[in-house]
Amino acid sequence: MTHHHPARRKAVAALAACTLLALLATPAAAHAKPAPKDPARQTLGADDGWASEGPGTTGGAAAGAERVYTVSTWAQFRTVLEESGDAPKIIKVRGVLDATAAGCAAFEADGYRFDQYLADYDPAVWGHDRPVSGPQEDLRAASAARQAEAITVQVPANTTIIGEGRNAAVNGASLQIKDVDNVIVRNLTFEAPLDCFPQWDPTDGATGAWNSEYDAVVVYGSTHVWLDHNTFGDGRYPDATLPSYYGEIYQQHDGLLDIVRGANHVTASWNVFRDHDKTLMIGNSDSAGSTDAGKLKVTLHHNRFESIVERAPRVRFGQVDTYNNHYVVTEDQPYVYALGIGQDSQLVAEKNAFTLPPSVSAGRILKKWKDAPVTAEGNLVNGARTDLIAVHNAEFPEEALREGAGWTPALRARVDSARAVPVLVGKGAGAGKLC
Numbered sequence: 369m370t371h372h373h374p375a376r377r378k379a380v381a382a383l384a385a386c387t388l389l390a391l392l393a394t395p396a397a398a399h400a401k402p403a404p405k406d407p408a409r410q411t412l413g414a415d416d417g418w419a420s421e422g423p424g425t426t427g428g429a430a431a432g433a434e435r436v437y438t439v440s441t442w443a444q445f446r447t448v449l450e451e452s453g454d455a456p457k458i459i460k461v462r463g464v465l466d467a468t469a470a471g472c473a474a475f476e477a478d479g480y481r482f483d484q485y486l487a488d489y490d491p492a493v494w495g496h497d498r499p500v501s502g503p504q505e506d507l508r509a510a511s512a513a514r515q516a517e518a519i520t521v522q523v524p525a526n527t528t529i530i531g532e533g534r535n536a537a538v539n540g541a542s543l544q545i546k547d548v549d550n551v552i553v554r555n556l557t558f559e560a561p562l563d564c565f566p567q568w569d570p571t572d573g574a575t576g577a578w579n580s581e582y583d584a585v586v587v588y589g590s591t592h593v594w595l596d597h598n599t600f601g602d603g604r605y606p607d608a609t610l611p612s613y614y615g616e617i618y619q620q621h622d623g624l625l626d627i628v629r630g631a632n633h634v635t636a637s638w639n640v641f642r643d644h645d646k647t648l649m650i651g652n653s654d655s656a657g658s659t660d661a662g663k664l665k666v667t668l669h670h671n672r673f674e675s676i677v678e679r680a681p682r683v684r685f686g687q688v689d690t691y692n693n694h695y696v697v698t699e700d701q702p703y704v705y706a707l708g709i710g711q712d713s714q715l716v717a718e719k720n721a722f723t724l725p726p727s728v729s730a731g732r733i734l735k736k737w738k739d740a741p742v743t744a745e746g747n748l749v750n751g752a753r754t755d756l757i758a759v760h761n762a763e764f765p766e767e768a769l770r771e772g773a774g775w776t777p778a779l780r781a782r783v784d785s786a787r788a789v790p791v792l793v794g795k796g797a798g799a800g801k802l803c
Contacts, residue, residue, distance in 0.1 A: 407554065407802050408436070408458045408530045412594045415781040417635030417667025417689065425592040425635070427528035427552030431456040438532070442467050442541070446521055454525040454548075461529065461536045461556060467519040468540035472564035475515040480507035489568050491614055496570045505567075512565040512581065519561055519582065520544055523551055531555035534800030538584075539603065546588040554596045557799045558584040559603030560644065563620045568613075577616055583623040587631045589659075594635050599799040600624040601642040621645065623679070627686075628652040632663040638670045640798035645677040645702075651684025654711040654738065660685040661712065667779065668693060670789075672797045675701045682708030682737070683715050689777040691718045692784050694793040695733070699725040705735035707756075709742050714773040716743040719786040721793075723750060730754050731763030743773040748786045 412425040419425045428435070435455065439445045440462045448459055485504040487493070494500065519541045523529070525548040531537070537557040545551050563580035570576040584600055587593050602621060611618045624641055627634055627650045641647050648668075651660050664686025673680045674696040681688065695706050707717055722733055730749045733756050734742070744756040761768045784792055795801075 408460060408528060410554075412552070412635060413781055415779045417637065417669060417779050417781075418633045418665040418687075419592050419594045419635035419667070420779055420781075421592075421633045421665070423550075423592070425550055425552060425594045425633075426456075426526075427550060427594070428456040428458040428526055429528065430526075431458045431528075436460070438462055439465070441465065442469070445538075449521050449523060452524060452527075456526045457524075458528045458530070460532050461538065462532045463535070464537045464539060465541070466539045468515075468562065468564075472515075475511050475518065475564055477507045477510035477514065480504065480511050485568075486613060489570070491570055491576060494570060496574075496576055499571060500568055508565050508567065512563075512567075515564050516581070522546060523553075524548060526550045528552040528554070529556070531557070531799060536799070541584070542582045543585045544588065545586065545590045545593055547590060549591045551590065551592070552594045552596070553585065553598060554594075555598065555799050555802050557599040557603075558601075558624070560584050560601065560605075560621050560624055562605050563622070566618060566620055575616060576614060578613070578619045580619050580622050583626045585625050587625075587627045587634055589629045589631055591632045593631070593633070594637070595625070595639060596636075597638045597797070597799060597802050599640040599642070600644070600647075601640075602644050606643050607645060623647065623649055625649075626652065627664065627666055628660075629656070630659040630663045632665050634666045636666070636668050636671060638793075638797045638801070640672045640674065641676055641680065642672075642674040643676070647673065647676045647679045648681040649679050650681045650686050650688055651710065651713070654684060657685065657712065664688070667777075669780075669782075670784075670793050670797060672696065672793045673706065674698075676706075677702050678704040678706075678735075679708060680706045682710055682735075683713040684710040685712045687714045687716075687773075687775055689716050689780070691716070691720060691777075691780065692786070692789050692793070693720045694790050694797075695720065695722045697722075697724050697728050699727060703728055703732070706733045707742075708735045708737055709740050709769060710737040711740065712738075713740045713742075714775055715740075716773050716775070716777055717745075717747060717756065718743070719746040719783060719789070721748045721786050721789040722754075723790065729759070729763060730756065731759045734760040734769060736760075736764070736767040736769050739770065741770045741773050743771065746786055748789075751787070
């Protein structure tokens with residue numbers, strides 16, 4: 369009798385996927401130099417997006433054996449990040465690191481009561497003309513500060529963080545890559561942080577809104593960052609499971625990935641972003657030109673955006689190269705747009721594939737926030753070549769976009785046919801699929 373072992377089946381499936389990717393790759397990619405056997409020491413290849421500019425991105429590849437760490441708990445991970453300094457280091461994540469395993473109650477300040485918070489700031493009592501204030505708001509803020517301290521970590525320079533095997537994950541945490549250079553994050557599943565203490569803002573819009581903090585990964589003022597083969601999403605807590613108070617969803621999620629505050633030379637490749645609202649923001653303020661102008665140079669390629677509502681990405685200021693990505697919108701999901709054109713942005717969107725249901729028009733793929741030029745060429749919508757700017761302008765003439773981003777991307781080591789993108793990205797993107 370032949371026994372079929374699950375581990376062997378997974379290995380065979382992974383090998384088959386990698387073989388398929390190689391067969392479907394362009395000739396140039398097929399003859400590329402093979403990656404090192406140890407993915408933890410792999411560096412970003414030449415011309416692979418903006419993060420390959422200048423000295424490129426090597427992370428902790430040069431680390432000696434004594435600076436290779438394996439962590440299996442959130443506490444171990446925090447300790448290594450806090451104590452390892454800026455010398456090259458490799459941090460291997462084994463299993464699931466859960467930053468909020470103790471639950472929200474562990475962060476509550478003495479005296480904070482959510483039922484009392486709801487009673488104090490009920491619009492019928494408080495109104496909509498002033499921000500909330502008073503004892504319960506102060507205690508909510510104190511509780512939020514305790515959560516922020518527990519779930520936020522700072523990633524030092526010259527670091528590679530990589531998941532071991534197919535099931536490495538970080539739940540409920542916020543990785544801050546802030547004011548450093550040369551960081552690699554690969555092969556991890558990120559469950560978006562769940563804000564235990566959203567703030568009620570009665571002045572937000574006509575009816576007020578709940579506003580939350582924490583992004584799964586933030587690149588803030590940093591340079592040469594490579595995010596590769598990760599999976600980002602809401603995991604166990606999709607928005608559909610969140611309650612409503614005062615008639616508004618109790619929003620406990622912010623973003624999955626933010627690239628902001630003068631960050632520069634970033635490549636995000638072969639990732640999956642799924643089941644989320646405010647997904648990926650590049651540039652966080654229209655008034656940040658003093659820090660962001662001439663920076664925020666980001667490449668997004670071979671990523672899969674599935675069942676996301678908006679910001680894939682939303683761009684301000686940056687020269688952003690978005691190519692060979694697959695955008696999948698499902699019939700029953702909320703949807704606003706995919707690519708947001710913002711203040712002084714120069715977005716190039718080429719050879720992407722969009723899969724839309726009948727209820728979503730191709731004109732909604734682009735969204736104009738501010739007047740800025742955009743290049744959109746060679747894209748497919750449901751398999752048909754589509755001029756995204758033309759269909760947008762036809763549907764929304766009052767929000768017409770200007771063609772021509774004003775620059776031509778050069779750092780593209782591998783460009784695939786848009787028609788091949790759904791299969792390539794479906795087989796190769798996300799955590800657990802490193803070849």
